[in-house]
Amino acid sequence: MSKVKPSFWGLGLAALAVFPLIVTNPTYTSIGVFALLFMACATSWNMFSGYSGYVSLGSAIFYGCGAYTMALVSTHVHMAGGAAQFWLVPLGGLVAMVVAVPVGAIALRVRRHTFVVITIALFFVFQLLAINASFTGGAAGISLPLIPWLFNYYNLPFYYVALGMVIFATVLSALVRRSRFGLQLLAIRDDEDRALGLGVRVTAVKLTGFTMSAFTIGMAGALYAMFIGQIYPQFVFEPNFDITVALMAFLGGFGTLLGPLLGGLILESSQQYLTLSFSNGSLYLILFGVLFLLVILFMPQGIVPAVSKWWVGRGEKRARESQAGTAVSTASTMKANPTVDHAPAGAKP
Amino acid sequence: MNSSALIHAILDGVLTGSVYALMATGLTLIFGVMNIINVAQGILVILGAYLSYSLSVHFGIDLFVGLIITIPTLFVVGIVVERFFMARLKGPERTSMSILVTYAISLIIEGALNMIYSINIVQLNAWYVNRSFRIFGIYLPYIYLFGFILAVVLLASLYVMLYRTRFGASVRASLADQVSAALVGINVKRVSTICFGLGVAVTAAGGMVYGATNAFNASTSYDLISRLLTIIVLGGMGSLGGALLAAILMVTLGDVVAVVWSPIWSSPTFFLVLVVVLSLRPQGLFGKQSARVA
Numbered sequence: 001m002s003k004v005k006p007s008f009w010g011l012g013l014a015a016l017a018v019f020p021l022i023v024t025n026p027t028y029t030s031i032g033v034f035a036l037l038f039m040a041c042a043t044s045w046n047m048f049s050g051y052s053g054y055v056s057l058g059s060a061i062f063y064g065c066g067a068y069t070m071a072l073v074s075t076h077v078h079m080a081g082g083a084a085q086f087w088l089v090p091l092g093g094l095v096a097m098v099v100a101v102p103v104g105a106i107a108l109r110v111r112r113h114t115f116v117v118i119t120i121a122l123f124f125v126f127q128l129l130a131i132n133a134s135f136t137g138g139a140a141g142i143s144l145p146l147i148p149w150l151f152n153y154y155n156l157p158f159y160y161v162a163l164g165m166v167i168f169a170t171v172l173s174a175l176v177r178r179s180r181f182g183l184q185l186l187a188i189r190d191d192e193d194r195a196l197g198l199g200v201r202v203t204a205v206k207l208t209g210f211t212m213s214a215f216t217i218g219m220a221g222a223l224y225a226m227f228i229g230q231i232y233p234q235f236v237f238e239p240n241f242d243i244t245v246a247l248m249a250f251l252g253g254f255g256t257l258l259g260p261l262l263g264g265l266i267l268e269s270s271q272q273y274l275t276l277s278f279s280n281g282s283l284y285l286i287l288f289g290v291l292f293l294l295v296i297l298f299m300p301q302g303i304v305p306a307v308s309k310w311w312v313g314r315g316e317k318r319a320r321e322s323q324a325g326t327a328v329s330t331a332s333t334m335k336a337n338p339t340v341d342h343a344p345a346g347a348k349p
Numbered sequence: 350m351n352s353s354a355l356i357h358a359i360l361d362g363v364l365t366g367s368v369y370a371l372m373a374t375g376l377t378l379i380f381g382v383m384n385i386i387n388v389a390q391g392i393l394v395i396l397g398a399y400l401s402y403s404l405s406v407h408f409g410i411d412l413f414v415g416l417i418i419t420i421p422t423l424f425v426v427g428i429v430v431e432r433f434f435m436a437r438l439k440g441p442e443r444t445s446m447s448i449l450v451t452y453a454i455s456l457i458i459e460g461a462l463n464m465i466y467s468i469n470i471v472q473l474n475a476w477y478v479n480r481s482f483r484i485f486g487i488y489l490p491y492i493y494l495f496g497f498i499l500a501v502v503l504l505a506s507l508y509v510m511l512y513r514t515r516f517g518a519s520v521r522a523s524l525a526d527q528v529s530a531a532l533v534g535i536n537v538k539r540v541s542t543i544c545f546g547l548g549v550a551v552t553a554a555g556g557m558v559y560g561a562t563n564a565f566n567a568s569t570s571y572d573l574i575s576r577l578l579t580i581i582v583l584g585g586m587g588s589l590g591g592a593l594l595a596a597i598l599m600v601t602l603g604d605v606v607a608v609v610w611s612p613i614w615s616s617p618t619f620f621l622v623l624v625v626v627l628s629l630r631p632q633g634l635f636g637k638q639s640a641r642v643a
Contacts, residue, residue: 055445106624109631113444117386117582118627124575125620132613239571243452250449254442285460292453296446297437 012261013167020159029155031272033227036162037220039264042248043169043257044216047176048209049246050255053189054112057242058103058119061126062214064237065099066092066221068130071142071231081145086161089222096218097211104210108203111192123242130233141232144225158227165223166261169216174257176212185209189255217245244271251295253304262303357487358608362601364493365562367500370596372555372573373580374504374589375548381524381587382544385435385447389455391574393549395567396458397423397556399466402473412475412557413495419553427549430454431542455570462567473561496558503554504593507547511589520544524587572616579623585636595634 016036020029041059049055069092074085107118130136147154176182184205187195196202225231248267253259271288278284299306376390397419404415434454438446472478477491511517522530523540531537559565559573580599584591599619607615626634 053442055442055448057448106628109627113380113384113386114582114586114631114633114636116445116448117578117586118623120575121579121582121620121623125617125624128617128620132617243449246445247449250442250446282460282463285456285463289453289456289460292456293434293450296450296453297434300438300440300446 016163016166020156024152026152026155027276029159031269033155033158033162034272035265035268036159036166037224038245038248038268039261040162040165040169041217041220041245042252042260042264043166043173044213044220045245046249046255046260047169047173048185048213050249050260051177051182051185051189052206052209053255054108054206054210055116055246056107056119056210056213057116057246058107058123059213059217059245060237060239060241061103061123062096062100062217063221063224063241064126064130064233065096066218066223067225067231067236068136068142068221069095069218070222070225071144072135074144074226075142079145081147082149083157085145085147085226086157089161089219089226092222092225093215093217093219096214096221099218100211100214101207104207108206108210120239120242123237123239127233127237127239130237136233139233141230141235144229144231146229147226158223161223162220165216165219170257170261172212172216176209177257181205181208186255244268247292247295249302251299251302253302253306256302256304259302259304266303353485353487354608355605356485357489358604359601360485360487360489361493362604363597364489364497365558365604366597366600367497367504368555368558368562369576369580369600370593371500371503371551372559373577373584373592373596374507375551375555376577377581377584377587377589377592378520378544379548380581381589382520382527383435383447383541384444385438385451385545386444386578387451387545387548388448388574388578389430389451389458390549390552390577391570391572392455392458392462392567393423393426393552394556394559394573395462395565395570396426397553398473398560398565399462399556400553401557401560402466402471405473405475412473412561413499416499416554416557419557420550423553424546424550427546428542430549431545435545436538436542455574459567459570466566468566468568470564470566471560472564473557475561478561490562492558492561496562499554499558503551507551508589516540516543576616576619579620583623583626583633585633588633588635591633591635 019032023029023032041063045056045059066089070085070088073079073088073091074081079085103119103122107115107122110118131139136142149157176185184195184200184202187198187200188202188206192202221236225236244267248263249260250263251259251267252261252263270291274284274287278287301309372390372394376387379385379387400419400422401412401415404410404418405412410418430451434450435447438450440446475492477495479490481488481490482494509517511520519530519535519540522533522535523537523544527537530540563569576599580595581592583599584593584595599622602622603615603619606618630636
């Protein structure tokens with residue numbers, strides 16, 4: 001994993017924290033809320049899929065469960081719309097985790113390629129259940145209690161709760177990455193059979209990781225439902241969500257810590273911006289698809305590994321040049337072995 | 350519930366199931382040979398349906414005659430997609446990347462189809478779509494029979510090609526083991542390209558029958574691709590016979606549930622069967638149990 005200086009993290013966090021204070025236009029702060037939600041989701045997704053190599057395309061299951069928890073509980077207990085609803089956000093995460101256990105137990109019975117397809121199939125089971133079951137309000141969706149906040153400040157509490165969620169997801173992901181458990185996940189990604197042979201309890205490790213990653217995604221879904229105030233099964237159980245979250249992690253850097261954050265920030269803000277500027281949905285689909293293709297084809301490793309590779313390469317080159325200036329003899333010996341692979345461990349999948 | 354409704358459901362399931370089998374065979378062939386999951390298969394089916402639609406509405410070409418044009422067109426589309434996008438994917442995350450790339454392609458096609466044809470739902474039309482024949486005391490439009498025959502003929506020719514020709518032997522060798530196939534002198538790259546083309550070409554025929562038996566627009570592809578993926582996982586990914594059997598089984602089951610219970614539960618049953626089967630047989634009905642999957 002490429003090392004990013006602590007000062008950089010501090011700077012990034014400070015920038016995110018002051019953003020809504022400087023840019024007060026609600027249009028942009030709401031883009032900020034969405035971007036933060038997706039950054040949290042992508043980071044959490046990456047904590048399981050990025051580390052273990054098991055690409056899940058069913059994360060909308062957890063997002064939807066979180067959103068429905070928020071919507072159903074707040075309407076059934078006749079909550080007054082307002083700050084008290086934020087207490088339901090962690091509950092949404094917990095419900096998502098509970099759902100993740102059987103989902104993971106079924107989907108993780110198979111290896112990677114089939115796992116991808118099964119998560120898609122399970123996602124559709126949940127979408128159909130949300131549309132057809134009686135307690136979900138069906139295709140008409142659910143209206144949440146109205147929150148009586150002033151329009152100009154409406155986004156702010158959501159923004160900071162979402163920011164807290166991003167910090168939580170990032171810290172959790174970093175802790176997992178450094179723990180024995182995280183190493184076991186990485187071992188599964190590199191060679192599952194060997195990991196099994198070395199005594200890693202692969203099934204338990206995978207299921208734990210899968211369940212853990214559901215928590216933040218469920219919380220994000222709950223916050224989303226509260227923010228929007230009205231949910232429909234097709235919009236919270238959305239196939240695009242599954243793919244977008246995965247794409248964010250791939251764009252930023254699959255399996256890196258910073259990657260999903262960058263990917264979420266870039267992709268979600270540009271997506272929101274495109275949606276706002278192009279009312280024509282079809283044109284938007286085409287543009288998004290093209291953007292999507294370009295990213296995957298020209299940056300298959302993602303931004304973080306590509307940039308850190310370039311950065312390391314630059315440092316090497318500079319060192320070589322300065323060395324060549326002082327001692328010509330060493331330059332010739334270096335030439336004999338010009339290409340040393342300095343790909344950072346994070347770039348090596 | 351009466352018995353004629355049940356017969357209707359079973360008959361309908363077997364007849365349309367064969368068309369699903371054709372579409373799923375393309376998908377499983379691509380996966381088996383190239384380890385690529387082509388999630389654009391759903392929108393390609395719809396593209397095939399729209400091509401037939403344009404040919405019949407604007408040029409008055411019969412749906413079945415139009416296949417002479419649409420099948421090669423989609424074959425070329427497949428070859429182009431493989432050459433430009435799939436061949437560039439490398440590395441251990443290749444399969445996951447292939448899902449993202451084909452998904453991006455399907456978004457682009459979906460946007461383009463929405464722009465060209467609008468999102469209004471259409472259905473293909475011909476005399477055999479409107480007229481019915483009588484069998485076992487029930488009436489079915491001719492298109493069900495013709496579509497079934499078409500699917501059987503195409504599947505049979507695909508099987509003859511795979512099991513009776515030299516090219517088929519190299520495809521099966523690549524299905525079994527790419528590295529060994531390359532070692533005995535098979536041009537796996539060329540085989541992959543042609544397989545991708547073939548896998549996409551079958552969507553022209555599948556799309557035509559689908560469009561004649563269902564009303565569709567571009568967003569119908571989501572339902573379609575989820576069903577096709579379920580079918581190939583159930584049959585065992587990469588297994589051609591498995592895809593065939595799973596398709597007929599699943600579509601029939603869905604139809605029977607719709608009649609016996611309610612159409613609402615037809616799709617959930619479809620997916621729940623998958624979940625149950627996979628809990629008992631993770632590799633699918635006919636999947637090979639891979640001892641070592643890196």
